[in-house]
Amino acid sequence: MNHLDLLTFARGTALNWALVIFVLGITLRLFEIFGLGRKADLAKPRSNSCGNGWRTMFTRSLPPEGMLKREPVTYIAGYIFHVGLLAVIFLFAPHIEFFRSFFGFGWASLPSALVDALVVASILALGVLLAHRLNNPVKRMLSGFGDYLAWAATLLPLLTGYMAYHHLMFEYTLMLALHIFSVELLLVLLPFTKLFHTFSVFISRWYNGDIFGRKGVAS
Amino acid sequence: MSATLAKGINSFKDVIDAPIASFFSSCVHCGLCAEACLFYTETGDAKYTPIHKLEPLRRVWQQEYTLLGKLGKALGLSKPITDEELAEWEPLVYDSCTMCGRCAMVCPVGNDLTYMIRKMREGMSASGHAPADLVGATTRAVNLGSPMGIKWPAVLAQIKHVQDETGIEVPVEKSGVDYLVLMSSMEIINFPEYLSALSRIFKQAGVSWTLAQDAFEATNSGIQIGASDLAREIVSRIVIAAERLKVKCVISPECGHAFTALRWEGPNLMGKAYTFDVKHILEVLDELRSAGKLKTNGKDKRPLTYHDPCQIARRGGVIEQPRHILGDIAADFREMPDAGKMNWCCGGGGGVSANSRAEPLRLEVFKHKKGQIEATGVKTLVTACANCRIVMEESLEHYHMKVEVIGLTELLAEYLVEDKAL
Ligand code: SF4
Ligand code: SF4
Numbered sequence: 084m085n086h087l088d089l090l091t092f093a094r095g096t097a098l099n100w101a102l103v104i105f106v107l108g109i110t111l112r113l114f115e116i117f118g119l120g121r122k123a124d125l126a127k128p129r130s131n132s133c134g135n136g137w138r139t140m141f142t143r144s145l146p147p148e149g150m151l152k153r154e155p156v157t158y159i160a161g162y163i164f165h166v167g168l169l170a171v172i173f174l175f176a177p178h179i180e181f182f183r184s185f186f187g188f189g190w191a192s193l194p195s196a197l198v199d200a201l202v203v204a205s206i207l208a209l210g211v212l213l214a215h216r217l218n219n220p221v222k223r224m225l226s227g228f229g230d231y232l233a234w235a236a237t238l239l240p241l242l243t244g245y246m247a248y249h250h251l252m253f254e255y256t257l258m259l260a261l262h263i264f265s266v267e268l269l270l271v272l273l274p275f276t277k278l279f280h281t282f283s284v285f286i287s288r289w290y291n292g293d294i295f296g297r298k299g300v301a302s
Numbered sequence: 303m304s305a306t307l308a309k310g311i312n313s314f315k316d317v318i319d320a321p322i323a324s325f326f327s328s329c330v331h332c333g334l335c336a337e338a339c340l341f342y343t344e345t346g347d348a349k350y351t352p353i354h355k356l357e358p359l360r361r362v363w364q365q366e367y368t369l370l371g372k373l374g375k376a377l378g379l380s381k382p383i384t385d386e387e388l389a390e391w392e393p394l395v396y397d398s399c400t401m402c403g404r405c406a407m408v409c410p411v412g413n414d415l416t417y418m419i420r421k422m423r424e425g426m427s428a429s430g431h432a433p434a435d436l437v438g439a440t441t442r443a444v445n446l447g448s449p450m451g452i453k454w455p456a457v458l459a460q461i462k463h464v465q466d467e468t469g470i471e472v473p474v475e476k477s478g479v480d481y482l483v484l485m486s487s488m489e490i491i492n493f494p495e496y497l498s499a500l501s502r503i504f505k506q507a508g509v510s511w512t513l514a515q516d517a518f519e520a521t522n523s524g525i526q527i528g529a530s531d532l533a534r535e536i537v538s539r540i541v542i543a544a545e546r547l548k549v550k551c552v553i554s555p556e557c558g559h560a561f562t563a564l565r566w567e568g569p570n571l572m573g574k575a576y577t578f579d580v581k582h583i584l585e586v587l588d589e590l591r592s593a594g595k596l597k598t599n600g601k602d603k604r605p606l607t608y609h610d611p612c613q614i615a616r617r618g619g620v621i622e623q624p625r626h627i628l629g630d631i632a633a634d635f636r637e638m639p640d641a642g643k644m645n646w647c648c649g650g651g652g653g654v655s656a657n658s659r660a661e662p663l664r665l666e667v668f669k670h671k672k673g674q675i676e677a678t679g680v681k682t683l684v685t686a687c688a689n690c691r692i693v694m695e696e697s698l699e700h701y702h703m704k705v706e707v708i709g710l711t712e713l714l715a716e717y718l719v720e721d722k723a724l
Pocket of ligand 1: 225328329330331332333334335336353408409410411412413415
């Protein structure tokens with residue numbers, strides 16, 4: 084198989100299978116959560132509106148009072164990584180072209196040089212977060228194989244993408260194929276690791292906002 | 303009811319619902335919840351990380367309610383829950399969690415860890431891994447009507463004392479009144495000032511109220527230990543009395559967990575909505591104040607601060623009311639850092655103060671509150687929970703701090719304008 088065949092496979096069959104597993108996995112995990120149900124709360128709420136949940140979905144993205152000072156590394160590196168990653172996935176011109184071929188429509192992109200900088204920042208942030216995970220006693224205690232796997236699976240697409248773009252290490256076609264494989268690995272792992280928080284975070288934050296909101300507290 | 307591991311695990315399975323599944327699914331192991339928890343911040347010991355306290359419950363969720371977990375279990379790859387493990391977790395779930403809810407405000411993915419600890423305690427107690435002191439308190443509450451073993455004659459003695467002191471009749475078993483007043487064990491034993499303050503305030507405000515002979519105690523240790531059947535039994539006494547006396551509203555006393563038990567958990571334990579309202583005493587006082595029925599005269603000159611009881615503020619939504627009242631009667635009111643919904647716990651909530659084994663740890667984690675009080679420079683600490691109050695009094699004494707702790711209701715009564723002609 085030459086490099087072009089490999090790229091064709093990565094873009095075709097492999098991508099299709101990865102997407103199938105991704106979509107089925109997400110669906111399964113959502114069923115696993117919602118299938119458990121939730122008893123109706125019979126206590127008279129102070130405020131009975133699903134808006135409490137929606138509000139927390141957004142407000143929880145900001146650090147609560149005093150927390151930024153207590154854990155600056157987690158917050159700052161965390162923000163850089165998340166913002167960088169999302170911008171790179173959705174606002175890099177070649178990615179938008181991919182989405183256009185997939186969905187039939189596209190949107191405006193960020194300048195490539197900016198995306199490039201964001202990738203570097205995200206990779207550095209991931210490095211800092213790993214070092215912090217290994218050094219901080221709480222994080223180290225909480226971490227297991229799944230955490231390091233999720234970390235590596237997130238790093239690979241950034242790294243391979245960066246190398247493909249800058250024509251580093253391997254020939255471009257091969258590097259691009261590797262980049263696409265790494266994204267597929269991420270898609271397959273996402274539903275079954277903590278990376279699933281990409282989706283479930285909206286559910287858990289909603290419940291949090293709802294539970295506190297009923298008691299009259301904005302959380 | 304005999305407790306066994308199987309019962310405990312069944313109970314773990316029972317309590318896991320969609321919110322809990324979403325919480326475990328979302329956790330990214332960032333460790334931020336530890337930074338919110340006084341048991342971690344004051345000891346630096348990683349084992350006090352809130353999400354870690356839930357590890358056995360998480361494994362039950364994973365093994366029973368996720369495909370991969372079920373697969374792992376079928377292949378014999380997963381680690382089963384054992385009695386030894388639950389015994390090891392008992393101090394984490396009970397001694398080092400006051401169910402203060404701070405971690406739940408901080409977790410970036412929105413996990414309500416406190417909700418989970420509360421649920422996890424159901425399985426802990428069903429498997430026989432609840433602290434002996436809490437089991438004793440709950441048994442007394444069910445058999446005698448009060449966790450501290452207080453019986454009606456003790457309340458009657460206090461009523462008599464209050465009547466002699468104030469010259470105001472304390473109504474008992476009055477039907478059709480607006481409010482049924484409850485007390486906490488702590489108030490009956492240690493703080494008779496509460497009942498006397500309330501009699502005076504209610505007389506001035508022209509409020510109709512009563513005590514009930516078979517439901518005078520609001521403390522619910524069934525909730526703290528995590529035994530819903532017992533908690534229901536304790537709540538049902540209040541519900542029956544409120545319905546029999548046809549009151550409009552039941553007033554939860556200056557006690558945090560009693561409020562949570564009665565206001566938020568009660569209807570769910572009973573399986574039906576209440577036919578009456580439940581309010582914390584501070585809510586009632588603030589309402590009377592807004593309606594112009596509560597007149598005060600003069601202000602306390604002492605610099606003072608207010609400790610938000612977690613279950614009243616963060617888990618109860620009563621945050622502004624005490625500040626309104628203090629605005630009327632305190633000349634030099636100083637807020638502690640993080641006051642209000644992000645307050646720091648006294649260290650004794652959620653059954654910790656009733657658990658003698660936890661005492662050294664409780665005193666250690668009080669260091670946070672100690673620092674906060676010192677930062678304000680006050681010598682007077684006002685609060686609205688008799689449990690916080692006794693815990694803080696003990697801790698202040700332990701640290702040789704000369705700070706007086708008072709209940710807000712009682713402080714308010716000191717500045718009440720009393721029309722003796724009423
Ligand atoms: S703060 Fe939330 S996401 Fe982070 S470790 Fe604690 S429970 Fe998990
Ligand atoms: S509820 Fe409070 S005491 Fe319990 S784990 Fe959370 S922060 Fe710590």
